[in-house]
Amino acid sequence: MSGVVPEMRPRDAMLSFDAVRFTYQRDAPSAIDGLSLEVAATEVVGIVGANGSGKTTLVKLANGLLRPDSGRVTVDGLDTGRAPVRTLAAHAGLAFQNPNHQLFAATVAEELAFGPRNLGVPVDEVESRVGEVAAQLGLDGVLELHPYRLGLATRKLVAIGSVLTMRTPLVILDEPTTGQDHATVRTLAGLVAALRGAGRTVVIVGHDTSFLAPLVDRLVILAAGRVTADGPPRLVLADDAAITEAGLEVPQITDLSRRLDLVGRPGAWRALSVGELADAIVDSEAVESEARP
């Protein structure tokens, strides 16, 4: 067939990796080794892998901080190999794993205002965004403090907030839950849900599968710079071989569901949250008690 092949992918793909290879030093093994991956607009995707699997390299490639040795990375249709980092910054926001690599302003408020101000957002609008994000992340009380007076956990929230105020269509969070207490983890889960509701595309990188499983549309496993599994979290977390090979663990509740033989559930069924497994057990018990003479 000749003629019109419609541009099927580039329009919908918010982030696309096409056969990407990246190596830090000559002779060293590739940090990213022929990786292809697409994240559609408005999707929420978790990327999980062990230390050294290439997660942080991947996110730096995704916002143009690093450029591929070969292959192509596009963000919102822009080729990161060509578009200036400044331009990409309006499309993809990255909150670093280590906030010390990101924060530099003298107060939290300035830190949150820096990004949008730099993008040329009007002053009033910057202020309202700072207020909104501070409320969302519970940072109202610390706006006038120096970021370095805050504990590591709060500094991480500031780093995330300074990305949110830029309102980029793509938000990338690198290990947002490490070192965070449960109350903050819940705040972060609420934040991801709010971003989803606002139609933003979210990529979350980490190894905290119990945080990610109930939140994401897709879970991608990264091992040695390649994608080894990619799909709905329930399927990926049932892929015991891929999980083990990647040095990961499933959430405790998923592991428990694997050990149970529940009536009315296929053997490969995996619970993603406590509520799901509780419901499944109650259902299973109801079926069994009906079956009893």
Place this chain on the structure above:
Amino acid sequence: MIGLNGGGGTISIRDLTVRYPGAPGPALTRITLDVVAGELVGVIGLTGAGRSTLLRCVAGIVPHLIPATVSGSIHVTGLDPLVEPVGTMAGRVGVVLDDPDSQISQATVADEIALGLESLGVPWAEMVVRVERALEEVGLAGLGDRSPATISGGEQQRLAIACAMAMRPSVLVMDEPTANLDPAGCSAVFGLARRLSRDEGRSVLIADQDVERLAATADRLMVLDAGRIVADGPPGAVLGRPQTVEALAGIGLRVPQVTELAARLAGPGPGPGPGPGPEGMVLPVTMGEAVAWLARRAAGTDAVG
């Protein structure tokens, strides 16, 4: 058993209150606590609950390096960290923090470990042996000549533990030691902590968010809330009762997922005040306990607990 500085690790704290200059309230209020040699104690609490302050007091970092007003008493392996210089305490109390890059200063991994030993005056020949042994124990054998800046975050965290262990402290305090680690790294750190306490007679205090691993590993859990100890006991007693599941949720903490599941299946607890509720009911806090609990429930022999 290898020789530990100061013999077995015992910690005895009485009425410890700590206040930082300019802070609105105390960081710790009337903490009383005993840890015996060989005990592994998990410390849980929200950010700002006082966990880090408690661990830093045991090492003498508070008040010697971080100024604070302190009342009450602390004895660690018979020494008083409020009085002894930090350098003296460093031989007795190993410290691992959540931010390994803040602890790293040397050109090679081996030098990093040797630095603390030098400060203790350990002879060269013994130093070489201890460095090798520490690298092996944390799974970094062969990386001694690398620059600490070029190893991964997880490896840096294990290096921080190796630095602490090489000093052969009888007490080890770890503040969020797994914050940068993947599951394999977390298992390695908890396994190491277990071995250092049970097999080698050290006492280990770990502040960590991983309540599933703590419940499965620690002898005892201590819950801090706003600077006070609100619960202290074996993991089953601290986490595994319907009342505590609710109380912990009320202060922003969680129990292991298997415990939360059992609490939901068992139905609501007795609620506030005395009631006819299942007071003695114990919920599972580990995977093994959960599987057994669900089997009993399925058999109908023990439907409520």
